[in-house]
Amino acid sequence: MRPQFLYEKNLQGVANSVKRKQEQYRKIVRHLYYNGAASIAEIVKAVKISQPLVASLVDDLMSYGMLLDKGVGESIGGRRPNLFCLNSEYQYVIGVDINLHTLNLAVFDLSNKQIFREEIKYFDLENSEDYLISLIDKIESMISHLGIPREKFLAVGISIPGLVDAKQGLSHTHLSVAENGLAHFMGERLGMNVLLDNDARTMALGEKAFGKAIDKENVLCLNLSNGIGLGMILNGELHSGKNGFAGEFGHILIDPEGKLCYCGKIGCLETLTSGKILVKNIREAVDKGQPTLLANYKKENRKIDLRAVVEAILQGDQFAIDQLNQMCEYLGKGLVTLIHLLNPEMVIIGGKIAHAGKFVIDPVTMSMNKYAMSRISSETELVCSDLLDDSALMGTMANVMRSVLSLD
Amino acid sequence: MRPQFLYEKNLQGVANSVKRKQEQYRKIVRHLYYNGAASIAEIVKAVKISQPLVASLVDDLMSYGMLLDKGVGESIGGRRPNLFCLNSEYQYVIGVDINLHTLNLAVFDLSNKQIFREEIKYFDLENSEDYLISLIDKIESMISHLGIPREKFLAVGISIPGLVDAKQGLSHTHLSVAENGLAHFMGERLGMNVLLDNDARTMALGEKAFGKAIDKENVLCLNLSNGIGLGMILNGELHSGKNGFAGEFGHILIDPEGKLCYCGKIGCLETLTSGKILVKNIREAVDKGQPTLLANYKKENRKIDLRAVVEAILQGDQFAIDQLNQMCEYLGKGLVTLIHLLNPEMVIIGGKIAHAGKFVIDPVTMSMNKYAMSRISSETELVCSDLLDDSALMGTMANVMRSVLSLD
DNA sequence: ATTCTTTTATAATTTTTTTTAAAAGTATTC
DNA sequence: GAATACTTTTAAAAAAAATTATAAAAGAAT
Known part of the structure; x- marks a missing residue:
């Protein structure tokens, strides 16, 4: 043995x-x-x-x-x-959190401690062999920097946005150039087992293992950043659907008379409420001379991005708060559909917008009160993640350990 | 032993x-x-x-x-x-399918054969001690008629519409007068174990055990009769949510500018598409002189109900088909939300409307094609139940056996 | 007729549990 | 403040359970 x-x-x-x-x-x-x-x-x-x-x-x-x-x-x-x-040093797990513009790497020991953590900015995700090569390179140099022998690594967990078929190790939306699927490709190069999943689902696993979803059986995790992701824990298990396509919350119909979505449909939730829209609306208003703390950003030639918006909100910027409130009204509408369908015990808000804390929770709660059947919604707790930016990375660890330690 | x-x-x-x-x-x-x-x-x-x-x-x-x-x-x-x-005669299971106006009773042997089956019409569901007494009476007389000793009965499975907390054996919407919850109440009187669940979920169990959902892991079962019910098999298991309130598909938002629903919200799916609405619309049109096979019903003083409408549709009645098509457009819209969220491999349509076969499947499919992201929806098969009116009853059997034979 | 399968029964061995006992404490009483 | 009774933890022996290995039975294929 x-x-x-x-x-x-x-x-x-x-x-x-x-x-x-x-x-x-x-x-x-x-x-x-x-x-x-x-x-x-x-x-x-x-x-x-x-x-x-x-x-x-x-x-x-x-x-x-x-x-x-x-x-x-x-x-x-x-x-x-x-x-x-x-023995927490008996083996290690590599966590890879792939985002559109940054890459987060970590090495965990068996006590879930990040013994190494690196955030690589301006690492733009593109569907090319080059990206893959430099991704593997980053991981390899992390390994050699740590000086931990290869056989000490239990597995690599990857979190990536977009449509992912975890069972098959395929990423459809991004990095589809990887031969035989992303998991297989990476596994072969790194000489390790690789586990792959969509970012929102990985975050849900993180919340279930280390966050507010511990000991809960039916929990929805929203990843509110530039888009809207959804990871679902149902009956205590991550739900991925037949092909791993479950969780397309951003593309459910909210407003039949609404705008065209990039997916080709009309009135998707993401046309009404997403970090991207929020930033876009605020930028336009600033251009038109709207008084807001964010106007200074423009003057100082700093970019108004989601992080800046959330910061302004936390500083009490009235206009930004108003804009967020509007978005939350729609988000609440969408959430009500989820709650009516799935009767979860908790909804956890994660992603960049989760940093806004009560500034998201309160308006979403109000919207839910308005649109939901109270008998059902009153059983659902709405909270912000406390893992925040770490949740996807922690989720990769949770995913690996869940897989390795699963019984039968 | x-x-x-x-x-x-x-x-x-x-x-x-x-x-x-x-x-x-x-x-x-x-x-x-x-x-x-x-x-x-x-x-x-x-x-x-x-x-x-x-x-x-x-x-x-x-x-x-x-x-x-x-x-x-x-x-x-x-x-x-x-x-x-x-030995199929070693034990028996009693199935009770409670509907708003009829009661279906059956006794199953261990080969799932209905060794007895009875449909009691005009048995209107009401929240009274009287109803409970006569329900137990019906069951008792079935037992004594069959002459099977009480200890031969493994359990009683009950299917009932409305909000049900199966874990606790509570029926919230109907028969809430039953002391200590319906399951406990019935169990005590009958001297048997009683298992309770909502009708749509019971049907889903029936489809999973005996119908088209056999060997499928992610299946949605719609109960289309006067209302809209939804039972979900996710990751191979029935999903009930925290309190057994999951599946309120009829009350998801479809049309923000729509009509008031009896639940207090505006634009619920059930305000646009349900057997009740279909019948109501047709009755009104008939009153206004609309040419349709169903006009004869009125002349002959027969009631235009859902069964009559489906019959007319099957006979090719153009107006009724048109009305159904309209409903199916909305239903498809709602289904798309489900499919985007849950990525099921199959959607089974059951309930009275399922008798219409391709007359429901085709327009719903069209609507789904229009509103769904095809990458996701193309993985989902849409079919009609072939258990039809038997699915809830078969589901009670499935529910009992599932519970009795569950491992650990 | 012989060889090869699959199924089932039996014997031998291994694994696992139950039982019992010992070790190392805590709590209580006098 | 010891002595006693009671706990929990762990170790060891005895018993039981389950598996593997082996063999026999019954039929199929060549």
């Missing part, structure tokens, strides 16, 4: 007894990963394996170096327990 | 070994229920238990009378297998 046993699933031609043992190890590692240090007795209760067996499995894992003995813990009325925890 | 072992789950104070044995039995019974007769060798592969153990478990089940030896089957190149199947 080699250290790799964790992600060596669905092995063929391997005895059933070996598979069973792997599953037992995985149950224990899983519990320690998701719940932190635990005693043999606690593990026994959690994984439903007998105490002598758990003890011997833990011994094995210790001898592999995967678990550490944390010494004795607090007694709860009897002999003090011996605590065990994951 | 008594025959009841099947639904005696989550027993407390019972040794782990007993629970494990129950789980093993359940795996075998489950396989035989969902896949029909099988040999020991087939069961071994399906349930992943060793052959000697499976053989002994099957022996046990035979001795309880739960399984039958079907004799030898066809060889596939060696010794002929001994086939085993569920």
Whole structure:
């Protein structure tokens, strides 16, 4: 039994007894990963394996170096327990958060700590071999900079905008030039397992594992930046749909009499409410002489982008707040459709706009009150992410660990 | 180990070994229920238990009378297998399909055969103790008529319109007078386990188990009768949401400039497209002298109801078809929202309107083509149920068996 | 007729659990 | 402030359960 046993699933031609043992190890590692240090007795209760067996499995894992003995813990009325925890340095996970204009890289240890983090700006996403090569380059140089041997990396998790078929490892919207699909392409070059998903869904995984969706079963995560993304946790599981196309919230119909959307349809939610529209409207108003803090940006020759707008809002800029409020009215309308259909217990707002905090939550709440059947909507909590800009990156880690530690 | 072992789950104070044995039995019974007769060798592969153990478990089940030896089957190149199947008369399930104006009752055996079926017309649903008493009465007299001893009944499955919290066994919209919730109330009187769910969700379970959704993982089932119901199978599981309120498809916003809905909101899908609206529009037109086959109904003093309208459509009545087409345009719009959000592989249309077959499918398809992003919608098959009026009743059976045979 | 399959039964072995006991505490009582 | 009773944790032995390996039975294919 080699250290790799964790992600060596669905092995063929391997005895059933070996598979069973792997599953037992995985149950224990899983519990320690998701719940932190635990005693043999606690593990026994959690994984439903007998105490002598758990003890011997833990011994094995210790001898592999995967678990550490944390010494004795607090007694709860009897002999003090011996605590065990994951050796956080046993393996690492690479997180890659691909955005339209920036690239975020991170390396996580098994305690979910980012032992390395890098934000590469002006790294414009384009569908070219060149992009792929320099992406791999960035990752490779991160690896060699850290000096961690390759076999120590459990897997690479990637988050990317657009239509993604996670099951097949395909990115349809971006980087479709990658031969055999993005996941396969990257995996081959890096010599590692690669897991791919859409940014909004990855964020949802991040929220479920590390954010406000912990212990919740039905949660919607909105990624409000320049576009509108949606990741759904339903019945405790990420929902991707048949082809991984689920979550096209930005293109649901809101206003039949509305504007043409770039997708070809009329009155999509994204024609009414998105970071792009918000910025565009504000820029136009500034050009027309609208008094707002953002007018200074223009004077100082700084770019009015979404980050600037949110900053102005947080500084109380009346005009920007007004503009956001208008958008939130539509967003609330759209959310009501989601809530009526899915009856979630929580909606988490993430993305750049989430930085606006109550300035988004309040107007969206008002809109929901107006448009929703209260019996249903009153069961749904609306909050902002507290992972914020980290949620996609944290989500890649969550995605990898979810996949590696999944049972059966 | 008594025959009841099947639904005696989550027993407390019972040794782990007993629970494990129950789980093993359940795996075998489950396989035989969902896949029909099988040999020991087939069961071994399906349930992943060793052959000697499976053989002994099957022996046990035979001795309880739960399984039958079907004799030898066809060889596939060696010794002929001994086939085993569920004893379909070992236990029975009662199905109760509550509608606004009729009540459908059935008794199923373990081969899903309706050994008894009764449609009680003019059994108007009202929120009264009287209704409950006569409902129980109907069930009781069915039981005594059949002469099957009470302990032979595995459970009662109920389908009812409106908001239902299946987990808690509560029906909010109808029959809320039942003490401690409908499921508990009925269970106590009948001395049986009772499982409750909303009609559209029950239909979805029926389609998943017996209809066109077999082997599909992401399927939406529309119940198009007087209202619009939606049952969703997502990731292979029924989605109910936090409180069982999921599926309020009839009350998503379609036309912001539209009519007031009875729910208090404006422009709900149900204000534009529902059996009720269809009938209402046609009645008004007939009153104004519109030429249509349905005008004869009025002359003959027969009621123009949804069944009559569908009949006229099937006879080619131009006006009725036109009216349906109009409705389907809106329905398609609504469906597009669903498809964009959930990326299902199939949408099944059920309910009274499903009898219209291609007369619904075609215009809805056209509307979807118009309003949907084709990359997503082209992955979704749109079909009519072939269970039709039986789907809710079949769904109650599916619901009971799903619950009884669920693993862990 | 012989060889090859598949199925099933039995025996041997391994795995896992249950049982029991020991170790190491806490709480309480005198 | 020890002594005693009660807990919880862990280790070891005994028992049970489940699997693997082996063999036999029954038929198919050549």
